[in-house]
Structure formats: C-alpha cells, structure tokens
Amino acid sequence: MAGHAAPRSLTQDMLLSMGTTATTTSTLEKSGEIRYYDIFKTWLPLGMTQFLLTAEDPIYIAVIMRLANPELELAALYTYTWALIGVIASLTYTMNTIGNVFGTNTRNLSRIGILSMIMGLMCTTVICLGAFTPFGRNLLQNWMAIPDANMDMVIKSLRIMSIFPLFISMNILMQGILIRNGHAKDILLSRMVRFLIGLGILMLGLKTAWFEGAVLGALAVVISMLVQTALLWLMTRKVRARIRCEPLESEVVGIGELVRFTIPISISPALSSISTLVMSAAIGRLPGVIASLAVWPVVTNFNSIGMGMGSSYSQVTTKHFEKPEDDRKLYRFGMCLGLLLSILTIVFIVTGVFMIALRDLEKLDDQIAQISVYTMWILAFMPLTYTMGAYYIGMLSKTQNTMPVMISQMIALAVVFTMLMVSINMKPFMGVYVVALSQLIGALVSLAWLWYAWRRVRPGLEPREQEEQAAGDGQPDV
DSSP states (O other), X not given: OOSOOOOOOOOOOOOTXXXXXXXXXXXXXXXXXXXXXXXXXXXXXXXXXXXXHHHHHHHHHHHHTTSSSHHHHHIIIIIIIIHHXXXXXXXXXXXXXXXXXXXXXXXXXXXXXXXXXXXXXXXHHHHHHHHHSHHHHHHHHHHSOOOHHHHHHHHHHHHHGGGHHHHHHHHHHHHHHHHHTTOHHHHHHHHHHHHHHHHHHHHHHHHHOOSOHHHHHXXXXXXXXXXXXXXXXXXXXXXXXXXXXXXXXXOOOOHHHHHHHHHHHHHHHHHHHHHHHHHHHHHTTSSOHHHHHHHHHHHHHHHHHHHHHHHTHHHHHHHHOOSTTHHHHHHHHHHHHHHHHHHHHHHHHHTSHHHHIIIXXXXXXXXXXXXXXXXXXXXXXXXXXXXXXXXXXXXXXXXXXXXXXXHHHHHHHHHHXXXXXXXXXXXXXXXXXXXXXXXXXXXXXXXXXXXXXXXXHGGXXXXXXXXXXXXXXXXXXX
C-alpha cells in the first residue's frame, strides 16, 4: 500500500518544435562512451525497488484481513483514503525526474528543494481541509459517497496521512538527485528499510490489536516513509558536499524554465489516476460485474510488477543520455529489457504459476481464476510497452521538454474513455476484457505519440553537438 499497486503512467517530455519549452541541449554532458554495464547498474536497483513496492500491498491487506471488521477497514483505507491521497499526492510523483535532470549544482538543488516543499505543502493543505474541517467532511460524504460506517475510519486515516504529500515530495526528489549522481543503489537500500519498518509496525499492530486496521495501515505507511525520507536525506548529504566542490554542470535553471518543465509532468500522473478511475467506473457498467470486480484488482497487482520495473527505465535514460549517439545503446537495452519482462510474464502464465498463485494465494475459484488468466494474456506485452515509453520519456526529459508527456497522457485517457463509452453502449464482452484492452490500446497510442515526439527532437541535437565539438576543437589544449 505504501506504493499502491496501480497502473503506472508513461511519463515525461518532449519537443521544442511542437510548441513546448526551451530545450537546453547544451546541458547534455560530454563524457566517454556509455556502457551496457553502466545502464544495467543503474536500472537494477530501481527495478528491484519497484518490485519491492509492488509486494507491499498484499502484505498490508493480509494483516488488515486478520483484524476486526476487515471489510470495512480495507474499504476505508484502500477504496477511500488511499484513492484520495493517491490522486492529490500524484502531483509530486515526478519529482524524481526534476531531481535527475536538475540535481547538478548547489543553486539548482536549492531551487528544486524549494519547489518540492511548495508542491508538497499545497497537496498536504488540500488533504488537511478534507480531514480536519466540517466542510471537508461534508464534501467527502457528498462527493465520494462514503458510507457512515466508514466515515470515522476514513477521517482518522486521512488525518494520519495528511503529511504524506509533503514528505513524499522531498523523498522522491532526493531519489532523483541520487540517481543523477550515480547512487541508485542507495534508493533500494532505503526502500528495504522502509519495507521492514512498515512490516514491523504491521506485526506489532497485529499482535497487540492497539489500532483499527485503517489506522494501523496509515501509521505503517507514514512512519516507514518518514524513516526512509530521513535516511535519504543522510544519503544525499555526501552528494551535496561533492556537488558543492565539483558541480556536474554550471548552468543554473531559471525559475520560469523550471515551472514550465514541472507543470506538465506533475499533471501527467493525475491524468493517469483519472484513467484508472474511469476504468474502475466502467467495470460496474459492463457485463460480468461481479467477476470483473474480483479479477481486475488481482490482475492489476500482478501486471504492475513488470510494468513498474519497465517504467523505472525512464530515470535510467534521463541519467545516461549525454550525447546523441547514446540513444542507440539505451534503445537496445530498453527493448531487450521490455521483451524480457513481457516474456517472463508469458512464462508466468504458460507454466501455470499464475493459476497456482490465483488459487492458492488469492483463493479464487476456478472460473474467476480462468478469467484472470485470459485478462493477463491481453496485458502480457504491457511491460514492453511501458519500458519503451519510459525510454522515450527519459530522452525527452533530458532535453527539458515536458508538455508532450502531458499530451501523451491526455491521448491515453481519451482512448480509454472513448473505448469504454462505446463498449458500455454495445456491451460486447465481459467488462474486465474491455477494460484491459482499452488500457493496452491507450498505452500503445501514447507510445506512438512519444516515438513521434522524439523523432522530431532527435535530429536537432546533432547539429548543436557538432557545433559545440567544432568550437572545442578550436581551443588550445590545456
């Protein structure tokens, strides 16, 4: 739950020539030839971090199911509290890209740190209005239609988690700074500590029964996240000290440039969250509602493993794309990684491991389990789609073009919404199949847009690179 296994978004950036922001290609660093080992070394801890993140939800659910009123507590925590927190705090979920792109000198670090705090405070203020004021309570009852039986549980957990956006914003920013400066493994270490702290709190709550399930889950999320944030702060101190003496880049990002970069990528995860809500709403209006409601969360959780590990590749390409010719190796590695993740998903299905997991771990009956398998077949190549989207996203992020990422999410949302609206009127297939197919097609169309965007940007990088190299050749060696 600390990571909330939900479909990830294809996130960030693009094109000066299509009317977005100023591209600072001069910031592309000059260094030696990139190695596949360097790419793998950066991706592995990030991919494993995403894997660990996905594993948290089932553990939280399993613990809450063993406490009093598990159905009410789970609904309070997941259906309402975490859904609201996730949508509002999603505005901060791309702070790692900002840290990765701009975490290069002390003045940049100061500016993006202030930006992170402002965005986190804004999100926390919104949540506090809902959790601590009568107006917010009425709004929750009317807008989210929270039942009276769940309302007190939701309010309690919201109050505990009200600080979550503020600290997660700083948390994610520091992760981006560490990635840019070659310390991706520290992120995995901090996430393991967070996982163990959260697990310890859950076990203590299970043994003592001191807290209700929703409150226990909220405490585990917040306390473990605060510990991870403190650990990340300690880890970034050495990076800040080094940057103070040896900055990666001397160029300081302007306030306007930073704002233009930030707004589109901050909106993109919110658009992805809306797509998720649209898909969930459509399931209730399509055939096979009961089976679809049972299948979709399970399939989403399993499929998020490969999708999340693939999506983390955007941070790898943002870090390692230093000159135009680097994109060949980054593309090949991304293609191989995406294919591997999709092949592993297919092997997971074909060998029957997925079916065993559904029956023994999720306790689904044979009919529901078979529907889940068919749905996973539809989504089998989502890891490849997300990995290649992440490749283009990282490339475009490094050239500081973010508007097209928001456009890609708008396109994906439009595709999903259109397909689902047409399907609701026609009602051709079981709801979960329609939703899965709409998610796949939306992701493919979004990927096509990102490919087109990068195709427009890519040719403009080489002339600048050649000009800078020629200018450098004219200078005497020192």
